[in-house]
Amino acid sequence: MDRITIFDTTLRDGEQSPGASMNVDEKLLLAKQLEKLGVDVIEAGFPIASEGDFAGVKLVSDKIRGCQVAGLARASRTDIDRAWQALKGGADPRIHTFIATSQIHMQHKLQMEPNAVLEQAVAAVRYARTLTSNIEFSAEDATRSDIDFLVKIFTAVIEAGARTINIPDTVGYTVPREYFSLIKSIRERLPNGGDGIVISVHCHNDLGLATANSIAAIQAGARQVECTINGIGERAGNSSLEELVMALRTRPDNLAYETGIVTTQIYPASRLVSQVTGIRVQPNKAIVGANAFAHEAGIHQDGVLKNKATYEIMTPESIGLPQNSLVMGKHSGRHAFQEKINDLGYELEAQQIETAFIAFKKLADKKKEVFDEDIDALIADEIIRIPNYFKLNFVSVKSGTVAMPSATLEVEVEGESRHGAEFGDGAVDAVFKTIKQLTNTGSRLLTYEVKSITGGADALGEVTVRIREEGLTVMGQGAHTCVVVASAKAYMNALNKLEYKKRNRPQVTV
Numbered sequence: 001m002d003r004i005t006i007f008d009t010t011l012r013d014g015e016q017s018p019g020a021s022m023n024v025d026e027k028l029l030l031a032k033q034l035e036k037l038g039v040d041v042i043e044a045g046f047p048i049a050s051e052g053d054f055a056g057v058k059l060v061s062d063k064i065r066g067c068q069v070a071g072l073a074r075a076s077r078t079d080i081d082r083a084w085q086a087l088k089g090g091a092d093p094r095i096h097t098f099i100a101t102s103q104i105h106m107q108h109k110l111q112m113e114p115n116a117v118l119e120q121a122v123a124a125v126r127y128a129r130t131l132t133s134n135i136e137f138s139a140e141d142a143t144r145s146d147i148d149f150l151v152k153i154f155t156a157v158i159e160a161g162a163r164t165i166n167i168p169d170t171v172g173y174t175v176p177r178e179y180f181s182l183i184k185s186i187r188e189r190l191p192n193g194g195d196g197i198v199i200s201v202h203c204h205n206d207l208g209l210a211t212a213n214s215i216a217a218i219q220a221g222a223r224q225v226e227c228t229i230n231g232i233g234e235r236a237g238n239s240s241l242e243e244l245v246m247a248l249r250t251r252p253d254n255l256a257y258e259t260g261i262v263t264t265q266i267y268p269a270s271r272l273v274s275q276v277t278g279i280r281v282q283p284n285k286a287i288v289g290a291n292a293f294a295h296e297a298g299i300h301q302d303g304v305l306k307n308k309a310t311y312e313i314m315t316p317e318s319i320g321l322p323q324n325s326l327v328m329g330k331h332s333g334r335h336a337f338q339e340k341i342n343d344l345g346y347e348l349e350a351q352q353i354e355t356a357f358i359a360f361k362k363l364a365d366k367k368k369e370v371f372d373e374d375i376d377a378l379i380a381d382e383i384i385r386i387p388n389y390f391k392l393n394f395v396s397v398k399s400g401t402v403a404m405p406s407a408t409l410e411v412e413v414e415g416e417s418r419h420g421a422e423f424g425d426g427a428v429d430a431v432f433k434t435i436k437q438l439t440n441t442g443s444r445l446l447t448y449e450v451k452s453i454t455g456g457a458d459a460l461g462e463v464t465v466r467i468r469e470e471g472l473t474v475m476g477q478g479a480h481t482c483v484v485v486a487s488a489k490a491y492m493n494a495l496n497k498l499e500y501k502k503r504n505r506p507q508v509t510v
């Protein structure tokens with residue numbers, strides 16, 4: 001079987017999803033899970049974009065040893081130098097440099113003539129080659145570019161030292177048959193038929209065709225696919241890793257290609273990405289959606305009870321979806337808890353396990369049964385959503401049919417403790433008003449959602465808020481058995497993300 005390189009760009013293109021943002025610790029946590037998942041390359045960010053992006057790429061590159069770590073750079077010395085500073089401590093660092101090649105991008109965005117674009121691309125790759133031999137070159141908007149120009153630029157950058165050439169469908173415009181022909185023609189026209197060069201594809205999902213296009217490209221000779229967990233990414237997202245990998249695994253009769261992905265780590269990875277970014281997976285999402293293995297119709301249920309294969313083309317176990325998993329309770333000890341979090345796919349440091357265990361014990365005192373989803377929420381709250389600027393110390397509310405709703409809070413603003421109280425249209429409104437006043441922030445609440453994580457009156461309530469300030473939108477989440485506390489946590493989480501984004505506003509975007 002031919003081996004397909006899986007290039008995961010959840011931490012770079014995925015982070016460009018509207019509302020998503022990841023701080024450096026979150027990037028490292030995700031990178032560890034991607035390493036466990038068995039991806040070949042992690043694209044950790046765009047180092048020139050901001051200080052935060054630089055720090056994220058550096059941290060991931062310094063810590064991850066099991067896969068290559070890539071950093072994105074425009075085709076310029078300044079970008080490449082910055083990327084290399086972040087990457088150079090890595091085990092097998094890759095410089096990923098790009099420039100747009102379509103007429104519309106060259107004329108309107110770059111305002112450059114094709115020859116100048118070609119020269120800039122070659123100069124960039126030649127320069128990158130003085131730093132490493134692991135160079136990828138992308139022709140942005142390739143699917144709307146002239147094929148003769150693509151062949152010319154790819155031939156030139158290969159000559160200059162690029163080892164991987166990427167042919168992105170940047171705007172999700174192509175269709176499978178057309179993409180197949182494009183990839184095949186480029187491959188045939190490369191020096192030595194592209195021998196020794198990896199052809200890569202990078203598909204966006206604007207027409208819902210990203211996975212189909214990636215598969216067509218593989219059939220035409222591409223051997224690297226760029227994708228993201230849960231398909232998150234710019235606009236409608238990127239090709240989804242889990243869809244591609246499970247398609248190859250489920251149809252080897254038709255698609256005789258293998259990957260290094262440990263498929264049982266797919267579900268934990270999906271859940272972690274969702275927890276970190278705050279972007280929920282739609283229930284009908286292929287492979288990882290809540291309904292992907294649910295059978296509603298009576299005839300289907302009957303069939304599945306008789307033989308699962310009647311309606312299931314892959315097993316939930318194969319993606320690591322926990323089956324009949326052990327419910328935890330207040331008598332569960334440290335060892336059982338640690339096993340549980342390992343089963344759920346978390347890779348935590350000793351101190352983080354201890355913090356999570358203390359929170360678990362508190363929760364188990366309130367709730368008879370602690371389900372996997374409760375543990376996810378608890379880890380998200382205690383480990384993932386670490387407050388960097390604003391911290392909630394306590395919240396207390398007065399509300400009901402007779403009292404005028406009010407909230408009293410103590411928060412820390414970069415270590416300085418502040419108290420305050422406000423009235424509101426309800427308990428949650430009073431909490432949000434108090435937080436705004438204490439943190440001296442003026443964000444607008446766009447959406448507020450509350451859902452119960454598991455069943456029962458003692459269930460954890462999970463609140464998701466979207467807030468906007470200074471043109472930046474972020475999502476925040478919080479969970480607690482009391483929805484008012486969950487709301488306060490969600491709002492504080494959003495404010496932390498907003499502050500991080502404000503301080504790391506990208507100077508450059510792709």
Ligand code: KIV
Pocket residue numbers: 013098138139140141166168169170171202204510
């Ligand atoms: O979509 C795109 O073209 C990109 C490139 C930078 C690879 O993300």
Ligand code: ZN
Pocket residue numbers: 013168170202204234
């Ligand atoms: Zn992209």
